[in-house]
Amino acid sequence: DQQVKQNSPSLSVQEGRISILNCDYTNSMFDYFLWYKKYPAEGPTFLISISSIKDKNEDGRFTVFLNKSAKHLSLHIVPSQPGDSAVYFCAASAEETSGSRLTFGEGTQLTVNP
Amino acid sequence: EAQVTQNPRYLITVTGKKLTVTCSQNMNHEYMSWYRQDPGLGLRQIYYSMNVEVTDKGDVPEGYKVSRKEKRNFPLILESPSPNQTSLYFCASSFVGGGADTQYFGPGTRLTVL
Numbered sequence: 001d002q003q004v005k006q007n008s009p010s011l012s013v014q015e016g017r018i019s020i021l022n023c024d025y026t027n028s029m030f031d032y033f034l035w036y037k038k039y040p041a042e043g044p045t046f047l048i049s050i051s052s053i054k055d056k057n058e059d060g061r062f063t064v065f066l067n068k069s070a071k072h073l074s075l076h077i078v079p080s081q082p083g084d085s086a087v088y089f090c091a092a093s094a095e096e097t098s099g100s101r102l103t104f105g106e107g108t109q110l111t112v113n114p
Numbered sequence: 115e116a117q118v119t120q121n122p123r124y125l126i127t128v129t130g131k132k133l134t135v136t137c138s139q140n141m142n143h144e145y146m147s148w149y150r151q152d153p154g155l156g157l158r159q160i161y162y163s164m165n166v167e168v169t170d171k172g173d174v175p176e177g178y179k180v181s182r183k184e185k186r187n188f189p190l191i192l193e194s195p196s197p198n199q200t201s202l203y204f205c206a207s208s209f210v211g212g213g214a215d216t217q218y219f220g221p222g223t224r225l226t227v228l
Contacts, residue, residue, distance in 0.1 A: 009154070036219075043118070043204050043219030044157070089156060100145045100208050100217060101172075104157040 003027045004092050006105035014113055019077040021108050023090030026071065030092035034102070035064060035075050038087045047088070048075070080112045116141045118220035120205050126226045127195055135190045135223050137205030144210040146188035147172070147217075148180065150201040157204065163188055164210055195227040 005024045013019045021035075031052040036044035050057040050064045050073065057064050063076045077084055090105040118139045127133055139146065147162040149172075159172030163182040177199055179191040188207075192199060202224050208217040 004156075006156075041221070043206075043221050045219070046217065091157075100147070100210065101159065101162065102157075102217065103159075103173075104149075106154055106156040 001026075002106070003030075004090055004103050004105040006090055006108050008108050009106070010109040010111070012111045012113060013080050015082055016079045019075075019080045019084065019110055019112065021075040021077075021088050021090075021110065023073050023075075023105050024071060025073075025092050027092070027094070027103070028071075029094040030103070032093040033064070033066060033073050034091045034093070035062075036089040036091060036104075038089065038107070044089055077110075080110075082112045082114050085110055085112050116218065118205055118207055118218050120203075120220040120223050122223060123221065124224050126228065128228050129196055130194050133192050133195060133225075135192075135203060135205075135225070137188045137190065137220060138186050139188075139205075139207040139218070140186065141207060141209075141218065142185065143207035143218075144185070145217075146182065146205065146207045148178070148188070148190050149204045149206065150174065151204065151222075152201050160190070160203075195225075197227050199225065200227045201225060 003026050034049040035047040037047045038044040048059050048062050048064050050066050066073045087107045089107045091102045121136045144165045148160040149157040151157045158174045161180040163169045205220040206217045
């Protein structure tokens with residue numbers, strides 16, 4: 001039972017364009033959502049998060065949107081840069097009940113072409 | 115430098131030969147966790163620990179053991195490894211109550227069981 005799903009295993013975009021990575025979840029108890037970025041031979045690193053009381057959070061070139069009714073979130077990267085090429089994991093937490101426990105999606109490999 | 119370290123980084127072993135993957139953090143974090151990453155499945159939690167001598171099962175605990183005798187260390191033990199435990203393993207740590215976005219991940223251990 002995959003509670004967090006990233007349906008696109010890979011995404012390829014041109015440098016300077018927008019990258020949109022999508023994530024769906026099924027568990028209504030999730031109240032905190034995160035995106036992690038992972039380069040080869042390294043551990044995941046935290047990128048951006050959003051609480052369920054918000055529908056948008058922005059940090060520089062990265063914006064996360066949350067649609068609670070659709071149980072869907074997305075990560076927008078504008079403009080995309082070659083250094084953004086990595087695997088992006090969506091993750092969710094039910095912080096009220098589970099604290100730091102994270103449930104991850106399958107990951108999306110983003111490739112930004114120069 | 116704040117970090118989570120794992121050893122070894124790479125390990126090839128044979129079925130049934132007991133092994134331990136070590137994890138250590140220098141941030142005085144209470145919460146530590148082990149994940150495995152498999153293609154198409156993302157990261158799945160194996161075990162976690164809220165503090166010394168407090169451990170609990172994650173989503174895929176079968177075939178693994180952990181211990182938390184000291185705050186900084188959280189070793190993962192495979193008593194009798196099998197080929198289906200071939201995977202990429204990550205240790206993570208954070209403060210309890212610090213929020214899921216405060217988790218730091220180690221660099222990963224790639225395990226192959228023949």
